[in-house]
Amino acid sequence: MRYSGFRVLAEGLGGNKGWRPAWRDPEPKAEYDIVIIGGGGHGLSTAYYLAKNHGLTNIAVLEKGYLGGGNVGRNTTIVRANYFLPGNQEFYSHSLKLWEGLEADLNYNVMHSQRGLINLFHSDGQRDAFARRGNAMINQGDDAELLDREGVRRHLPYLDFEQTRFPIYGGLLHRRGGTARHDAVAWGYARGADRRGVDLIQNCEVTGIDIEGGRVTGVQTTRGAIRAKKVGIVVAGRSGQVAAMAGMRLPVESHILQAFVTEGLKPVIDHVVSFGMGHFYISQSDKGGLVFGGDLDFYASYAARGNLPMVEHVMEAGMTLMPMIGKAKVLRSWGGIMDMTPDGSPIIDRTHVDGLYIDCGWNYGGFKAVPASGWCMAHLMATGEPHAVARRFRLDRFATGHLLDEEGTGSQHNLH
Amino acid sequence: MRITCPLCGDRDRREFYYYGDAVYADRPAEGAAPEAWDAYLHLRDNPAGETRDLWYHEMGCSAWIEVTRNTVTHAVLATRLLAERGQTGEGGPSGEGEPKPRRKGKPE
Ligand SMILES: Cc1cc2nc3c(=O)[nH]c(=O)nc-3n(C[C@H](O)[C@H](O)[C@H](O)COP(=O)(O)OP(=O)(O)OC[C@H]3O[C@@H](n4cnc5c(N)ncnc54)[C@H](O)[C@@H]3O)c2cc1C
Ligand SMILES: [Zn+2]
Secondary structure (H helix, E strand, O other): OOOOHHOOOOHHHHOOOOOOOOOOOOOOOOOOOOEEEEOHHHHHHHHHHHHHHHHOEHHHHEEEOOOOOOOHHHHOOOOOOOOOOOOOHHHHHHHHHOOOHHHHOOOOOOOEEEEOEEEEEEEHHHHHHHHHHHHHHHOOOOEEEEEEEEHHHOOOOOOOOOOOOOOOOEEEEEOOOOOOOOOHHHHHHHHHHHOOOEEEEEEOEEEEEEEEEEEEEEEEOEEEEEEEEEEEEEHHHHHHHHOOOOOOOOOEEEEEEEEEEEEEOOOOOEEEEHHHHHOOEEEEEOOOOEEEEEEEEEEEEEOOOOOHHHHHHHHHHHHHHOOHHHHHEEEEEEEEEEEEEEOOOOOEOOOOOOOOEEEEEEOOOOOHHHHHHHHHHHHHHHHHHHHHHOOOOOOOHHOOOOOOOOOOOOOOOOOO | EEEEOOOOEEHHHHEEEEEEEHHHHHHOOOOHHHHHHHHHHOOOOOOEEEEEEEOOOOOOOOOEEEEEEOOOOOOOOEEEHHHHHHHOOOOOOOOOOOOOOOOOOOOO
């Protein structure tokens, strides 16, 4: 069923009796050409582009819970292309271009809103670093504007500019940056993949990977064995465990990242504001809730919930930056399991097993990457060759020294 | 989360700096093969369950502590001084290679 304004009108007049489920709930078949493990944003977009770009449709996505129950439905939805290093730049630039055509492509409203992202800076040194980053973004073909303090004040008059610890010197404005509705991105890709014949199998946990003579032959699941010619591991925070089923030890440590949302308020914050020095960033959802978060809890964790010290720290940082939010009531907080790599950049590559591929290491920036990651993972699985914009996301780059350390913080997983 | 420092007793998690997996205490010998350095710096078992990692009692006695804890429940199961671990012959810091805490700022 195609969605359109006319359809909404017709269904409204007809009592809304014609709507159909957005995807099927099929039984797993005994064999597929390709099995994707993980029904998050990246797994679903991989399946979608395998079908759309490469005409491969005998595919199953196996999800241990429900579609979109992982990080894709837990993130704070920032979409941007403001990376600095060659290798990351072209990838995120490609992703943002896909975002800009995504709703038309998927025939689904993912509420992509390019409301502008402002990264604040608080010293001369930081200003220089942001000027350099902005120039790199412009050279890549994306947009960036360096704002001085008055420039920031025109956009964000409600900030506390005089705070003594981190007085605001200015900001880097990325107008094409913004947000999207996270669940809708998962649902839109799920529906698009299903419509092209991909089987989306929920409540199906992969418990083993079958390998014969160095080649992958299928997977063991809680719903029985499934044979496959090719298998993609796309499980974000659970990457270490699933890769271990194929005898791999990854350059990944799983950490917890928390986020928060307040009760719905009238429109007040119309950008994404990032206050790096305070470990705080915020935007306002279309429902009115202030969506904000901070940094990792910093210790390895699979708990999908955090501890109170980081809650307190994030609230303090928010109050430092914009005291006006102090009376808003926090409705919910939650956590997600982040697949942190020792250079902060992702992996899209083949493995030592023929036919087995892996897409992981998204740290806390993988939502914006959902379109390009699926695009490049599909290219890799279909053609056997890495896509040009993801060719540096090699699994062996840590061993060979070709790291992509965007933050320049060194080989400590939790510092990226 | 509270962590029992072997010297100072039961303390708030905020007094400690987290460094990472206890593998950091097993620094390869100077001439070790590149694979050994890759494994030491980058590769992790990353268990969902019991793990051992290194914490520094930054706002206390400055001891490096090996903490055995559960990554799913956040329960702290055991702690001991990293120095003691070295004495039991299971490997330990080389002296000059003691991890140093670092800080940085940046969300999202
Ligand atoms: C609080 C928070 C804020 C964030 N903010 C941003 C942001 O503003 N911008 C941004 O770009 N990124 C952000 N991120 C990061 C982003 O959400 C992730 O990097 C991205 O969603 C990870 O990819 P995914 O969607 O495929 O993961 P997931 O949705 O976690 O998908 C992985 C799936 O694999 C399934 N799975 C695991 N093991 C198995 C198994 N054995 N068998 C079958 N299925 C399995 C899981 O159930 C899960 O559904 C944030 C993350 C968090 C937690
Ligand atoms: Zn102590």
